[in-house]
Every structure is written in C-alpha cells, then in structure tokens.
Amino acid sequence: MNSVKVKSPGTVANLVCGFDILGLALSEPYDVMELTLLNEPKVIIRNKDNFNLPTEAEKNVAGVVLLSVMERMNNTIGFEVVIEKHIKPGSGIGSSAASAAGAAVAANHLLGNIFSSDEVVQFAMNGEKLASGVKHADNIAPCILGGVSLIRSIHPLDIISVPSPDMFVTVVHPQIEVRTSDARQILRQQVLLKDAIKQWGNIAGLIAGFMKNDYELIGRSLEDVIIEPVRSILIPGFHEVKEKCKGAGALGGGISGSGPSIFMLSKEEATARQVEKVMKEVYDKIGIDYNTYVTTINRKGVEVVA
Amino acid sequence: MNSVKVKSPGTVANLVCGFDILGLALSEPYDVMELTLLNEPKVIIRNKDNFNLPTEAEKNVAGVVLLSVMERMNNTIGFEVVIEKHIKPGSGIGSSAASAAGAAVAANHLLGNIFSSDEVVQFAMNGEKLASGVKHADNIAPCILGGVSLIRSIHPLDIISVPSPDMFVTVVHPQIEVRTSDARQILRQQVLLKDAIKQWGNIAGLIAGFMKNDYELIGRSLEDVIIEPVRSILIPGFHEVKEKCKGAGALGGGISGSGPSIFMLSKEEATARQVEKVMKEVYDKIGIDYNTYVTTINRKGVEVVA
Numbered sequence: 292m293n294s295v296k297v298k299s300p301g302t303v304a305n306l307v308c309g310f311d312i313l314g315l316a317l318s319e320p321y322d323v324m325e326l327t328l329l330n331e332p333k334v335i336i337r338n339k340d341n342f343n344l345p346t347e348a349e350k351n352v353a354g355v356v357l358l359s360v361m362e363r364m365n366n367t368i369g370f371e372v373v374i375e376k377h378i379k380p381g382s383g384i385g386s387s388a389a390s391a392a393g394a395a396v397a398a399n400h401l402l403g404n405i406f407s408s409d410e411v412v413q414f415a416m417n418g419e420k421l422a423s424g425v426k427h428a429d430n431i432a433p434c435i436l437g438g439v440s441l442i443r444s445i446h447p448l449d450i451i452s453v454p455s456p457d458m459f460v461t462v463v464h465p466q467i468e469v470r471t472s473d474a475r476q477i478l479r480q481q482v483l484l485k486d487a488i489k490q491w492g493n494i495a496g497l498i499a500g501f502m503k504n505d506y507e508l509i510g511r512s513l514e515d516v517i518i519e520p521v522r523s524i525l526i527p528g529f530h531e532v533k534e535k536c537k538g539a540g541a542l543g544g545g546i547s548g549s550g551p552s553i554f555m556l557s558k559e560e561a562t563a564r565q566v567e568k569v570m571k572e573v574y575d576k577i578g579i580d581y582n583t584y585v586t587t588i589n590r591k592g593v594e595v596v597a
Numbered sequence: 598m599n600s601v602k603v604k605s606p607g608t609v610a611n612l613v614c615g616f617d618i619l620g621l622a623l624s625e626p627y628d629v630m631e632l633t634l635l636n637e638p639k640v641i642i643r644n645k646d647n648f649n650l651p652t653e654a655e656k657n658v659a660g661v662v663l664l665s666v667m668e669r670m671n672n673t674i675g676f677e678v679v680i681e682k683h684i685k686p687g688s689g690i691g692s693s694a695a696s697a698a699g700a701a702v703a704a705n706h707l708l709g710n711i712f713s714s715d716e717v718v719q720f721a722m723n724g725e726k727l728a729s730g731v732k733h734a735d736n737i738a739p740c741i742l743g744g745v746s747l748i749r750s751i752h753p754l755d756i757i758s759v760p761s762p763d764m765f766v767t768v769v770h771p772q773i774e775v776r777t778s779d780a781r782q783i784l785r786q787q788v789l790l791k792d793a794i795k796q797w798g799n800i801a802g803l804i805a806g807f808m809k810n811d812y813e814l815i816g817r818s819l820e821d822v823i824i825e826p827v828r829s830i831l832i833p834g835f836h837e838v839k840e841k842c843k844g845a846g847a848l849g850g851g852i853s854g855s856g857p858s859i860f861m862l863s864k865e866e867a868t869a870r871q872v873e874k875v876m877k878e879v880y881d882k883i884g885i886d887y888n889t890y891v892t893t894i895n896r897k898g899v900e901v902v903a
Contacts, residue, residue: 311794312797312798451805478790482790491796494800498805
C-alpha cells in the first residue's frame with residue numbers, strides 16, 4: 292500500500308477558559324486528504340479546492356509537516372498529497388491543524404505507524420508553527436486523538452485525553468478576517484492574579500464537569516475573564532450571539548480558537564438547532580455573511596478511510 | 598440531644614497549583630470540639646489546650662461562626678463550646694478552618710441539620726474571615742466534606758467534590774511563624790499570562806490525574822510557577838525539602854496553605870515514611886524545631902463522634 296485517504300476534522304481550541312491548553316474535535320466539517328508515498332525526496336501538493344493555498348511545500352502547512360517526516364526518514368522518501376479542504380482557512384476551527392494533523396497521520400500510516408502519537412503531534416506542530424508562528428497543540432492534539440484533549444505542557448509535550456459526555460456543538464463562522472497573529476498580539480502580557488484565580492477555578496471546574504458528565508457544571512465553568520474580554524472586540528455581534536444562545540438553552544460557549552467563529556455546546560440536538568437559528572438571526576440582522584454547523588464531538592480524530 | 602462531640606480535621610489548601618481553589622482533608626491531626634445548645638443567646642468558649650486562643654466570642658474563630666448561626670436563628674439560642682485543639686494555630690494546615698468548620702457542623706447537627714452543606718460552609722467562612730481577613734473556602738470545604746474539594750467560585754459559592762485515589766500525605770511543620778496576611782501581601786497583583794497558562798495547564802492536569810487515578814499525572818501536575826517562587830522565600834529549607842522528598846519517591850508537593858508547613862503526596866506508605874525521614878534530616882541539620890505527620894486523605898470531613 293503506498294496511498295492512503297484520510298478525513299481530518301475541524302477542532303475548537305481553548306474551550307473558553309482553557310486558553311492554549313484545551314481543545315475538542317468536531318464531527319464536521321472535515322478535510323479530505325490523499326497521500327501517496329514517493330521513492331524520491333520531494334513533496335508535491337495538489338489542491339482540490341478553491342482556497343488558493345500555496346503549493347510550494349515550504350509555504351504549505353501540510354507541506355512543511357511532510358518535509359519534516361521526510362527529513363526524519365533521512366530523505367529516502369517523498370510524498371504527493373491531494374488536499375480537498377472543507378474547513379475554511381482563517382475560520383478559527385482549526386483549518387491549518389486539520390492540514391497538518393491529516394498529513395502527519397497519513398504519512399505515519401504509510402510508513403507502517405512507526406511513530407508514537409506524541410511524535411505524530413510533534414510533526415504536525417511544525418505546520419502550526421508555519422500557520423501561526425507558534426508551535427501550539429490545542430488544535431493538533433484533539434484533531435489527531437479525537438474527543439477533548441488537554442495539553443498540560445508543550446515542553447515537554449504532555450497530552451491528556453479527557454473523557455467527556457456526548458454534546459452537540461453549534462458553530463457560526465461570520466465571514467470576517469481575524470488573523471491568528473493579530474488575535475495573539477492584542478492580548479496583554481500580564482493579567483491580574485485575581486482574574487487568573489477565577490480562570491483556574493473555571494478550567495478545573497470544566498475538567499471535573501467533563502469527567503463527571505455534569506452538564507450544569509460544564510455550563511457554569513464556560514467562563515473566560517482573561518482572553519474573551521479582549522478578543523471579542525474583534526468579532527462583531529459576539530456578545531449578542533453569546534447571550535441569545537445561552538437564552539436558547541446552550542450550556543455555554545465562546546470564541547473558537549482565536550476566532551472569528553463562535554461555538555456553543557448543548558446537551559440536546561434540538562437545543563443546538565435552536566442555537567443555530569439564533570446565530571443566523573443575529574448575523575442576518577448585522578448583515579455579515581456566515582456559515583453554521585450543527586455537529587457533535589468527534590471521538591475518532593483523523594480517520595483513515597481508504 | 599443538646600450536646601455533640603465532633604472531630605474536625607486539618608487540611609492542606611492550594612495543593613501547589615490550585616491557589617485559592619483547591620484543598621484536601623487530612624486524617625490527622627484533628628481538633629476535638631464539644632458543643633452544647635443553650636436556651637439563651639450567648640456563646641461561651643472554653644479552651645482545653647495550651648494555645649491561649651481568645652475566649653471572647655467575637656475574637657474567636659469558632660465564636661464568630663457560632664454567633665452567625667445564633668443570629669440566623671434570631672438569637673433564640675446560644676452555644677457553649679469546649680475546644681481541644683491539636684492543630685497548631687499558624688501551622689498552615691487549616692487550624693482556623695478546623696475550628697470554624699467544626700463549630701458550624703456541630704451547630705447544624707444540634708439544630709437537626711436544617712442547613713445545607715453550602716450554608717454550613719458559609720457560616721464557617723465567617724471564621725476564616727476573622728482569622729485571615731479573607732472569606733476563603735479552600736480549607737473549609739474539604740474540612741467539612743472530606744476528600745479533595747474544588748472551590749470553582751466564591752461568589753456565588755460553587756464547591757465540587759473531586760474524586761481522588763488513596764494517597765499518603767507527609768507533612769512537616771517547621772516551628773517558624775508565617776502570618777497568612779503576610780504570605781498574601783507578598784504576592785504580586787499581576788502575573789505573566791504565560792505563567793498563568795502553565796498554571797491552568799497544571800490545575801487541569803491535576804484534576805484529570807485525581808479523577809483518572811493517574812499517580813504519575815498527579816505528580817507531573819504538582820508544579821506552581823506563580824505562588825511558590827514567592828512564598829517559599831518565607832520558609833527556610835523549602836527547596837531542599839522538596840527536592841529530597843521527590844528524590845525519596847514522593848509524587849510531589851509544596852507549601853501547605855500559606856505555610857510554613859510543607860506537604861508531600863506519596864502512593865505508598867513506605868515512601869511517605871521515607872519522606873518524613875528526609876524532612877526530619879533537613880530541619881535537624883538547619884536546627885529548626887518541627888512536627889511531622891504521616892497520614893492519609895480523610896474521606897469523611899468533620900465527624901460526629903458522640
């Protein structure tokens with residue numbers, strides 16, 4: 292076998308109070324990638340979508356991941372990858388992570404799964420470094436592993452899968468541009484200790500809520516007093532969406548990754564659909580184009596489909 | 598029945614990375630308190646120990662708790678309390694919390710358990726306010742409930758019991774004075790965002806470790822980059838104790854509450870005893886008097902014994 296097709300899912304990083312340390316995988320949307328092993332050291336990229344992403348390997352998120360795998364194999368092999376992206380770049384639901392993680396998992400599969408999941412995450416993080424300037428794993432880890440992932444530490448890498456109850460996830464992507472690098476730069480370097488204490492109370496509550504299947508505790512813990520007050524300025528309609536979605540029964544939610552997408556968790560599908568309706572109403576009124584998704588937590592992560 | 602005797606345990610607050618939000622109850626040491634219901638609105642305090650604590654109700658931790666219960670009952674009742682403290686005041690293992698929690702639980706018991714556990718915690722917090730100037734619950738909650746308690750929020754009060762595996766706790770109390778108010782004042786009001794991120798990665802890891810019975814994860818998560826570097830300055834020998842205890846096999850540990858006691862968690866009793874030996878060696882060498890305890894996590898909290 293020298294060719295493999297994978298589905299690589301979107302992800303929600305941060306999960307409100309878990310800035311830089313928490314993420315979950317979505318059942319939809321997902322990218323489809325087909326990777327072929329070559330017997331010469333080169334990386335060929337073909338895009339089957341209309342996003343006009345670079346096809347030069349050094350400038351492409353999947354490309355740099357494949358180059359790093361190639362280098363690890365002493366440049367004895369190469370890859371051709373055909374990418375069919377459905378996760379819009381810049382949406383805030385892990386588009387670059389899906390490319391990076393999909394490439395890393397597919398490459399490992401073709402090589403006979405010789406790398407551990409931590410190594411696969413490390414390869415994929417090279418893609419995130421290209422995309423955002425920072426080697427972070429809060430999209431990569433859940434994209435690869437599925438479910439909810441905690442990145443306790445980056446150096447050394449320490450990833451913990453966090454059990455969680457089934458939930459529905461509603462996402463709205465208002466079609467505005469928020470650069471990840473901008474979203475990072477506007478954050479203050481210092482925070483008040485009293486705010487940090489609130490935040491770690493909430494992240495502790497969220498982990499306990501997930502592991503106890505306590506939906507109300509999950510809802511109460513989805514509060515961010517540090518990042519959201521700053522970043523939400525970049526997202527028109529954010530506070531109205533959040534307030535009305537909670538009014539419609541969502542457990543809670545907030546900015547997905549660095550935005551502009553907003554996500555909401557719900558216990559029931561009917562609630563998640565009502566939440567979608569509320570999101571649409573807000574952006575129809577404001578007059579900003581949008582996509583919405585009503586989906587679930589993806590338990591599998593990147594999946595080999597052929 | 599108009600009289601009750603309770604055992605009220607010592608507690609370890611903060612648990613390294615959970616400043617102000619986390620605590621656990623110890624099987625030893627514990628105070629013994631005997632409370633009697635009076636039919637007139639007064640609080641009588643008798644101390645059966647040598648700590649010379651105030652017997653004027655307004656100035657005594659148990660006293661102010663009993664006064665607040667009395668007030669809630671429209672001053673139709675009063676209490677007499679006999680206190681036999683074994684938890685040395687100022688040790689950092691929840692001496693004031695034990696007085697406050699013991700008084701609150703005993704009073705509720707005599708009144709037919711008419712108050713919820715949240716209300717009992719609220720009454721007891723009046724005692725912490727007197728003792729440290731701050732209404733905190735990270736000693737009170739585990740003292741009353743047993744086990745590990747997360748205080749997600751103080752306003753509104755949101756206490757979550759966190760399941761945890763059995764562990765041994767070794768405590769050393771070097772006989773030096775660290776005032777809770779001093780230990781609080783030396784903390785910086787602002788912290789670096791990057792440090793706060795490390796801290797919430799660790800608190801999330803610690804909660805996940807407790808709930809997964811993952812001792813190694815518990816150990817890796819017992820890291821504090823914000824409070825310990827500042828407060829440890831007040832505790833001679835701290836770094837040597839910590840390093841040598843981990844060398845002796847402890848999972849990890851740090852300052853208990855605001856100090857000066859230091860606690861260490863171990864998986865096995867033999868390790869916990871070896872840790873005690875190491876602690877003794879360090880303080881023998883430095884020439885500071887100390888007490889040590891080798892104990893377990895108390896699962897019951899304040900216990901009615903007669």
